[in-house]
Amino acid sequence: MTSAEILQQHGIRPSLTRVMIYDYLREHRTHPTADEIYTALSPNAPTLSKTTVYNTMKLLSAEGVIKTITIEEQQARFDACIDTHGHFLCKDCGKVFDFDTELPSMKIPEGFSPTVTEIYCIGRCKSCN
Amino acid sequence: MTSAEILQQHGIRPSLTRVMIYDYLREHRTHPTADEIYTALSPNAPTLSKTTVYNTMKLLSAEGVIKTITIEEQQARFDACIDTHGHFLCKDCGKVFDFDTELPSMKIPEGFSPTVTEIYCIGRCKSCN
DNA sequence: CTTTGTGCAAATTCTTTGCACCAAA
DNA sequence: TTTGGTGCAAAGAATTTGCACAAAG
Numbered sequence: 001m002t003s004a005e006i007l008q009q010h011g012i013r014p015s016l017t018r019v020m021i022y023d024y025l026r027e028h029r030t031h032p033t034a035d036e037i038y039t040a041l042s043p044n045a046p047t048l049s050k051t052t053v054y055n056t057m058k059l060l061s062a063e064g065v066i067k068t069i070t071i072e073e074q075q076a077r078f079d080a081c082i083d084t085h086g087h088f089l090c091k092d093c094g095k096v097f098d099f100d101t102e103l104p105s106m107k108i109p110e111g112f113s114p115t116v117t118e119i120y121c122i123g124r125c126k127s128c129n
Numbered sequence: 130m131t132s133a134e135i136l137q138q139h140g141i142r143p144s145l146t147r148v149m150i151y152d153y154l155r156e157h158r159t160h161p162t163a164d165e166i167y168t169a170l171s172p173n174a175p176t177l178s179k180t181t182v183y184n185t186m187k188l189l190s191a192e193g194v195i196k197t198i199t200i201e202e203q204q205a206r207f208d209a210c211i212d213t214h215g216h217f218l219c220k221d222c223g224k225v226f227d228f229d230t231e232l233p234s235m236k237i238p239e240g241f242s243p244t245v246t247e248i249y250c251i252g253r254c255k256s257c258n
Numbered sequence: 259c260t261t262t263g264t265g266c267a268a269a270t271t272c273t274t275t276g277c278a279c280c281a282a283a
Numbered sequence: 284t285t286t287g288g289t290g291c292a293a294a295g296a297a298t299t300t301g302c303a304c305a306a307a308g
Contacts, residue, residue, distance in 0.1 A: 013282090015288065034272080049290040054273065070199045071247075074298080075272060086235055088243065097241070104233035104248060106215055111255030112226070114217065118200075119233060120247050126240030142307090144263065163297080178265040183298065203273080204297060 010063045020045060021056045025066060025080040031087070031096040033075045064115075071096060071120045087118070090125035097125060139192045149174060150185045154195060154209040160216070160225040162204045193244070200225065200249045216247070219254035226254060 003022045004014035012018065024041060025032070032040070038053045057078055060066040069077040071089045077096060079087075086101040101119055108114060132151045133143035141147065153166060161169070167182045186207055189195040198206040200218045206225060208216075215230040230248055237243060 013287080015281090017289070047290075051274085051291075052289055055289080058274095068202070070202050073197065073199050073205050076202050086233075088237065088241060090241075097238070099238060099241075100236040102233045102235075104215075104231045106231075106248070106250070107229040108217065108250065109226070109228060109255065111258055112217055112228075112250075112252060113258060114250035114252035116251040118247075118249050118251075119235070121235070121237065121241075121243035122245040122247075123241060123243035126238065129240055129242060142262075144307090146264070176265075179297095180266075180299085181264055184264080 006065065007060075010065050012059060012063055012065070017045070017048065017052055018056050018060075021053060022060060022065070022080065025078055029079075029081065029098070031069055031077040031079055033077055035075075037078070067116070067118075069096065069118070069120075071122070084117075085119075087120040088125065089120065089122045090128055091122055092124055092128035095125060135194065136189075139194050141188060141192055141194070146174070146177065146181055147185050147189075150182060151189060151194070151209065154207055158208075158210065158227070160198055160206040160208055162206055164204070166207070196245070196247070198225065198247070198249075200251070213246075214248075216249040217254070218249065218251045219257055220251055221253055221257035224254060 003019045003026060007014040007018060007022060020041060021037060024037060028040070034050065034053045034057060038048065038050045041048055057066070057068070061068045061078070064082065067079045067082050069079055069087055071077070071087055081098070084101070084103055086099045088097040088099055090097070103117060132148045132155060136143040136147060136151060149170060150166060153170060154161070163179065163182045163186060167177065167179045170177055186195070186197070190197045190207070193211065196208045196211050198208055198216055200206070200216055213230070213232055215228045217226040217228055219226070232246060
């Protein structure tokens with residue numbers, strides 16, 4: 001399915017800019033920051049602004065099209081893959097890796113309704129070990 | 130066990146300031162921010178600086194005495210309870226709740242060594258539902 | 259005296275806001 | 284012609300850094 005179609009399904013108007021940004025995120029599973037997305041797309045979209053990247057990430061995240069990863073304190077990262085999986089942050093090289101995991105059996109108290117569940121680990125990756 | 134003893138066990142010199150901060154965190158299971166800790170302790174410790182709170186949180190977190198919760202994008206929260214449990218952020222009232230959970234069976238790739246595992250949910254709490 | 263802890267002020271960095279202009283329905 | 288999207292510059296907020304002084308071994 002195309003990025004435009006996915007956006008539309010979520011009630012988001014698929015502007016050129018939004019499609020370009022979402023496309024980038026779907027094709028680069030590196031959990032980029034807003035700045036990395038901006039820097040990567042700038043050459044082909046000279047008028048693109050960081051504000052628009054932030055606007056778009058916030059919109060897509062709110063509509064559940066992407067996930068915002070807050071594993072690092074300093075900056076948010078983004079992931080177009082919204083299937084259940086975990087994130088591993090290497091505290092040496094700073095890279096974020098995906099890993100397979102089940103959802104744990106969580107005892108969420110009565111009356112609490114979660115919409116997002118995240119699992120993450122921090123440690124050292126294979127290359128840094 | 131006293132806070133001073135716990136700090137010592139982790140190789141951290143239990144200065145008055147560190148013990149005071151760690152004590153506060155042990156007694157207030159509200160997942161406070163650095164600013165909240167600073168504001169709460171300031172009246173009794175007029176010379177305390179926010180820098181020291183940040184220094185202390187970073188040190189205690191690095192030594193595994195406390196956990197840094199990065200469920201919110203804007204600011205870090207801290208938790209003196211390092212037993213396995215999940216965190217639930219209510220996107221309406223902003224409070225962070227604890228919930229019981231098992232560790233999921235995670236397929237961390239060969240060669241990756243995690244030191245911290247976090248499970249969190251975002252949604253709406255009982256009061257806001 | 260030598261290392262470690264604390265604290266002020268300034269700097270840095272990520273993110274948001276206000277506002278104006280442009281584009282689309 | 285009204286709403287929604289984009290972008291610049293400025294503001295805001297959390298955290299870090301540089302440096303100096305104080306305290307502890």
